[in-house]
Amino acid sequence: MEDLSKEWHHEVRDCVTQYSDKRTKLWSFEAKLLINRSNMRECFSQAVSNSSWANFGYLVAAEIGSTDSLKELRTLFAAHGIGFIKLDVVDNPADSQVLIAARERPEIDWDMVNRLATENRDFLEYVKLLKQFYQTGEARPADWDVPDLDN
Structure with missing residues (x-):
């Protein structure tokens, strides 16, 4: 046996232990203001790299350069x-459009989660919130920007 988690941050290790019930799907979003022919490959590479850990990964942009750019993105994203x-x-x-649907990955890449959590304090805070949800079953609106539907 090899303990794959022995080098992981303790928050990631605890989160994985709680995650085993698989009550959630995890999403990752790489946001950009503009995607055009000159920055497309760099933006795409960042989206692949930064979302490889999640069940669903998306590149999000407020503006896309041309229809040729969208066609190129479809080719890259399909792969x-x-x-x-x-x-x-x-x-x-809330009226944003999913132009290309992400393909679901059935498993979370916990090694990548650990790498991101040790390199990025904001991501570590995300892991802590995720672990808290797994432990309590509660998604506190203040933590997750969940709309209050009772009002």
Whole structure:
């Protein structure tokens, strides 16, 4: 036997222990203001790299350069399962469009989660919130920006 988690941050290790019931799907979003021919591959590479840990990974942009750019994105995204969302930041972000649906990955890449958690304090805080949800079953609106539907 090899303990794959022996080098993991203790918060990640605790989160994985709680995650075993698989009550959730985890999403990752790489947000950009503009995607065009000149920055497309860099943005795409960042989305692949930064969302490889999640069940669903998306590149999100407020503006896309041209229809040729969207066609190129479809080709790139099909190979890696990354989705694309056109963000409507001006009028109503909730009306944003999924132009390319992400392909679901059945398992979380916990090694990548650990790497990101040890390199990025914000991501570590995300892991802590996730662990708290797994332990309590409660998604506190203040932590997750969950809309209060009771009002």
